[in-house]
Amino acid sequence: MQSDILEVVGLCKSFGGVQALRDLSFSIREGEVLGLIGPNGSGKSTTVNLLSGSLPPTGGQIRLGGHRVEALSQWDRVAMGLTRTYQTASVFPEFTVRQHVMLGCEAHRKVSPLAQAFRLKRDKSEEDRVQQKVAQALKLTGLEAEADTVVGVLSAAQQRFLMIATALASNPRVILLDEPAAGMISHERETLSGMIRRIRDTGISVLVIEHHMALIMEVCDRIVVLNFGASIAQGTPAQIRENPAVIDAYLGEAA
Ligand SMILES: Nc1ncnc2c1ncn2[C@@H]1O[C@H](COP(=O)(O)OP(=O)(O)OP(=O)(O)O)[C@@H](O)[C@H]1O
Numbered sequence: 340m341q342s343d344i345l346e347v348v349g350l351c352k353s354f355g356g357v358q359a360l361r362d363l364s365f366s367i368r369e370g371e372v373l374g375l376i377g378p379n380g381s382g383k384s385t386t387v388n389l390l391s392g393s394l395p396p397t398g399g400q401i402r403l404g405g406h407r408v409e410a411l412s413q414w415d416r417v418a419m420g421l422t423r424t425y426q427t428a429s430v431f432p433e434f435t436v437r438q439h440v441m442l443g444c445e446a447h448r449k450v451s452p453l454a455q456a457f458r459l460k461r462d463k464s465e466e467d468r469v470q471q472k473v474a475q476a477l478k479l480t481g482l483e484a485e486a487d488t489v490v491g492v493l494s495a496a497q498q499r500f501l502m503i504a505t506a507l508a509s510n511p512r513v514i515l516l517d518e519p520a521a522g523m524i525s526h527e528r529e530t531l532s533g534m535i536r537r538i539r540d541t542g543i544s545v546l547v548i549e550h551h552m553a554l555i556m557e558v559c560d561r562i563v564v565l566n567f568g569a570s571i572a573q574g575t576p577a578q579i580r581e582n583p584a585v586i587d588a589y590l591g592e593a594a
């Protein structure tokens with residue numbers, strides 16, 4: 340029996356008069372891919388913003404490995420193993436792929452990279468650990484051959500894979516992906532779904548937001564459906580596909 344790594348209980352968020360999330364509860368199990376779907380404006384990105392600590396909730400609890408995190412900073416949550424990527428690609432174009440992925444290791448470093456660079460303080464075992472994490476992240480995302488390529492010349496899809504690699508380098512227990520397939524063509528989406536499954540198979544839990552239903556149905560173990568900020572259904576892809584409320588609110592329109 341898998342246990343829950345992330346629990347969301349009664350989460351609420353208002354923006355002035357707009358209630359973006361209403362009493363949302365769900366959980367993510369260890370080593371599962373959970374899909375979060377719903378119409379535009381239904382509160383998917385807001386959920387990720389609250390989970391990652393980009394925004395404070397108006398109410399409710401977020402527990403990671405049993406510990407309350409809703410009042411912690413984004414940085415503290417990354418250090419505890421909760422990491423995200425953004426809906427829009429944000430990368431440093433002048434870095435090499437390897438340097439970019441190394442940024443993800445920051446949360447766990449004892450010696451600051453600046454001190455490391457100026458040889459003020461060296462920690463060989465830490466350097467080895469960083470290199471190992473970076474190599475694993477590059478392998479999982481298929482970017483090994485691009486390790487020394489400058490980020491700015493990568494394709495848009497590769498830049499999205501790079502964001503995932505950078506997030507993986509922070510040693511997450513849960514990774515939150517907001518529309519990772521945006522702008523991708525069919526073979527890139529296939530690469531992405533293989534990647535998400537490989538990540539899951541290493542024991543990391545994945546929350547994925549996507550409008551691309553074939554990808555969602557293919558990679559998710561379970562799905563949570565939002566409509567107007569509330570959960571209207573939770574279940575396996577087969578259950579969600581057949582759910583009349585989901586078809587009515589979202590799938591009818593997506594199909
Ligand atoms: N920073 C903000 N300030 C004010 N309103 C916001 C803010 N962020 C989101 N909202 C509002 O909250 C609601 C939920 O938005 P959210 O971005 O979470 O939707 P979404 O499900 O991610 O949509 P999409 O599929 O278009 O990405 C919308 O009504 C949106 O306008």
Ligand SMILES: [Mg+2]
Nearest residue numbers: 383384385426
């Ligand atoms: Mg969104």
